[in-house]
Amino acid sequence: MPDHLLEIEDLHKSFGxxxxxxxxxxxMDKGDVVSVIGSSGSGKTTLLRCINMLEEFEGxxxxxxxxxxxxxxxxxxRRRKPEKEIARQRxxxxxAFQQFNLFPHMSAIDNVTLGLIKVKKLPKEEARAVAxxxxxxxxxxxxxxxxxxxxxxxxxxxxxxxxxIAMNPHLMLFDEVTSALDPELVNEVLQVIRSLAExxxxxxxxxxxxxxxxxxxxxxxxxNDGVIAEMGNPREIFPNPSTRRLAEFLxxxxxx
Amino acid sequence: MGxxxxxxxxxxxxxxxxxxxxxxxALAFAAIxxxxxxxxxxxxxLLAKSRMARMPAGLYVTIIRNTPILVLILFTYFALPELGIxxxxxxxxxxxxxxxxxxxxAEVFRGGLLAIPPGLREAGLAIxxxxxxxxTSIIVPLMIRNVLPSLGSTIISLFKDTSLAAxxxxxxxxxxxxxxxxxxxxxxxxxIVASLMYVATCTALAAIMRKVEQRLTVPR
Ligand SMILES: Nc1ncnc2c1ncn2[C@@H]1O[C@H](COP(=O)(O)OP(=O)(O)OP(=O)(O)O)[C@@H](O)[C@H]1O
Ligand SMILES: [Mg+2]
Numbered sequence: 001m002p003d004h005l006l007e008i009e010d011l012h013k014s015f016g017x018x019x020x021x022x023x024x025x026x027x028m029d030k031g032d033v034v035s036v037i038g039s040s041g042s043g044k045t046t047l048l049r050c051i052n053m054l055e056e057f058e059g060x061x062x063x064x065x066x067x068x069x070x071x072x073x074x075x076x077x078r079r080r081k082p083e084k085e086i087a088r089q090r091x092x093x094x095x096a097f098q099q100f101n102l103f104p105h106m107s108a109i110d111n112v113t114l115g116l117i118k119v120k121k122l123p124k125e126e127a128r129a130v131a132x133x134x135x136x137x138x139x140x141x142x143x144x145x146x147x148x149x150x151x152x153x154x155x156x157x158x159x160x161x162x163x164x165i166a167m168n169p170h171l172m173l174f175d176e177v178t179s180a181l182d183p184e185l186v187n188e189v190l191q192v193i194r195s196l197a198e199x200x201x202x203x204x205x206x207x208x209x210x211x212x213x214x215x216x217x218x219x220x221x222x223x224n225d226g227v228i229a230e231m232g233n234p235r236e237i238f239p240n241p242s243t244r245r246l247a248e249f250l251x252x253x254x255x256x
Numbered sequence: 257m258g259x260x261x262x263x264x265x266x267x268x269x270x271x272x273x274x275x276x277x278x279x280x281x282a283l284a285f286a287a288i289x290x291x292x293x294x295x296x297x298x299x300x301x302l303l304a305k306s307r308m309a310r311m312p313a314g315l316y317v318t319i320i321r322n323t324p325i326l327v328l329i330l331f332t333y334f335a336l337p338e339l340g341i342x343x344x345x346x347x348x349x350x351x352x353x354x355x356x357x358x359x360x361x362a363e364v365f366r367g368g369l370l371a372i373p374p375g376l377r378e379a380g381l382a383i384x385x386x387x388x389x390x391x392t393s394i395i396v397p398l399m400i401r402n403v404l405p406s407l408g409s410t411i412i413s414l415f416k417d418t419s420l421a422a423x424x425x426x427x428x429x430x431x432x433x434x435x436x437x438x439x440x441x442x443x444x445x446x447x448i449v450a451s452l453m454y455v456a457t458c459t460a461l462a463a464i465m466r467k468v469e470q471r472l473t474v475p476r
Contacts, residue, residue: 054378083386091384101379105397105474114393115383149476160379167383 003066005030005202006051006171012059013046020046021057022226028204028219030170033197035213035234036206038223039249044206047223048173051204052093053086064092065170091119094164095173098180100156102148108135108159109144112166120167134162138192154185158192165196172196174205210253214238222246265440266449269432276432277453280418283346283428287353288414294354295361296396302366313362320359326420328352333424349421357414364410368402369395401472408465412458419454429453 004027013021020043028034036044049055051062053070062069069089071078080086102111112131116122122130135141138158140151148156157177164172174193178186190212197203197216207213213220213234220234222245230243241247266273301313320328332352336343343351372395380390400407422431433450437443 052382054381087381087384087386090381093382095379095382097375097379097382099373099375101373101375103376103379103394103398105394105401115385118389118393119384147475149474163379163383 003063004028005032005065006204007063007066008051008060009062010060011047011050011057011062013043013050013055013057020226021050024060024223024226024228026221026228026231028202030202031200032202032219033217034204034219034221035217036204036221036223037208037210037213037249037253038229042223043226044223045175048095048175048204048206051171051173052090052095054095056080064089067092087119091115091167092169093171093173094167094169096157096161096164096175096177098176100148100153100160100180102156102160102163104148107145107147108140108151108162111148111159112163115163115167130166131162134166135159138162139188152185153181154188157181157189161189161192161196165201170202172201172203172205174203174207176206176208178207178209208253210238210250222249224249259444261445262442263445263449265442266436266445269436269440270449272432272436273429273450273453276427276429277457279426280415280421280428280430281457283350283353283418283421283426284411284415286350287357287418288411290350290354291357291361291414294358295365298358298362299365299369300391302362303369317359317362320356321363325352325356325417326423328356329420329423345421345424345426349418349424349426353414353417356417357410360410361407364403364406365399367406368399371402372398401474404465404469404472408462408469411465412461415458415461416454 006026006028008024008026011021011024012019024043024047036047038044046055050057051064051069056070061071067089070081070086072081073079081089102108103114106114109128109131112134113124113127116127116130117124120127132141132144135144138161140155140158140162143151143155148159151159161177177193178189181189186209190209193203193205194212194216205213217234219231220237221231222229222237222243224245230237230241230246237246238250241250298313298316301309302317304310329349329352332343333345333348336348376394376398377390380394385393418428419430421428422434425431429450433446437446440446
């Protein structure tokens with residue numbers, strides 16, 4: 001049996017005394033588009049951040065293509081992997097953040113080439129060619145020389161997505177990438193994600209855009225209070241939620 | 257009354273003053289370069305998670321910032337040899353000024369580091385950069401932009417502090433001026449010229465820093 005793209009087993013994560021993830025189990029395969037929904041504070045961001053080790057976690061395992069992420073267990077002792085190894089594993093995934101987090105002192109194209117040059121060790125010219133391809137793809141080829149401060153929020157987010165995808169990750173993580181945007185800029189970003197999904201990119205996206213989740217996802221995961229309360233095909237669970245919590249959540253979420 | 261200004265004697269020794277000024281600039285330049293390295297390492301240590309890093313860094317900054325620089329200069333030059341560490345006048349002064357400026361620059365850099373949104377580091381981690389790569393490509397370049405205005409005034413005040421090297425007979429501008437003053441009795445003329453040389457140099461330094469700032473400003 002081939003390995004799953006992502007396999008999470010009994011994931012536990014606390015911030016101090018507060019347990020935020022209380023045993024999350026989840027698998028997805030190559031090409032899957034999975035949306036994570038749930039009310040504020042339910043642990044969606046934390047889940048994504050554990051997958052690329054931006055957060056440490058105390059219990060459970062995360063595997064990407066069969067490879068255990070972040071920790072080794074030997075003789076009953078769980079140890080954090082060396083930083084170099086973690087850096088390599090982080091590059092298996094790409095992440096787009098709510099706040100874009102573009103490097104403000106670098107032009108759009110330099111934001112994209114930085115990882116290609118420093119991590120992938122591509123020669124400068126090749127890195128620029130790859131970066132241009134992705135900037136074109138997100139519709140910003142003509143803005144390659146612009147600095148983040150010269151771009152709109154929607155444009156910045158598209159550069160940030162290009163920066164992540166250019167690294168050729170096996171799984172893309174999107175954390176509410178449209179939440180910080182003015183309403184009129186949301187669509188251009190969703191359009192980019194939609195087209196990546198259509199191209200078969202595997203992605204795990206946290207979103208409050210229910211209509212979008214319904215439209216693009218193969219699977220929707222509903223998180224509640226640190227666990228996955230319900231998951232399934234949105235065309236099945238949105239009209240007929242089997243838990244009361246999801247029914248309530250869907251009722252209070254806007255579909256516009 | 258009846259004192260007439262006569263600059264002839266000062267002009268005759270002007271090349272000494274110029275040489276003194278050049279030496280002062282060189283001292284400041286060397287000390288600041290070293291001080292930036294010390295300050296950068298200290299700033300990262302001040303913000304480190306580990307107490308073992310924060311403690312010594314904090315102690316260094318507190319001690320240096322609360323000791324008059326003249327005391328530090330005299331200590332390094334006169335007391336260290338007693339402990340078996342022998343340095344020439346110039347080396348001794350550069351070392352002192354570097355350690356002194358390192359403590360001030362550490363505070364300046366710390367402020368500049370705190371102003372960087374943590375999300376940028378995470379974005380770097382997310383594409384697979386190591387902490388070191390993130391520091392060199394993202395954190396330090398942004399920090400430098402954040403601190404340029406205060407870095408400029410720190411550099412100028414360090415340059416002015418080179419006049420204290422006269423206390424250990426390093427032949428910089430103040431030392432030379434005092435010598436000319438003693439030899440020619442042209443007190444007013446000598447100190448007017450020396451002061452103007454300081455003013456002109458500091459103004460030029462400020463102008464250079466403004467240029468650097470403009471160059472490094474990110475377009476928006
Ligand atoms: N760094 C942190 N330190 C302490 N508590 C934290 C930290 N990050 C998150 N939490 C807490 O963990 C819980 C889950 O947070 P998380 O950000 O994962 O929620 P979320 O589902 O993404 O919410 P939202 O929809 O508001 O983004 C919240 O109660 C939050 O307060
Ligand atoms: Mg969140």
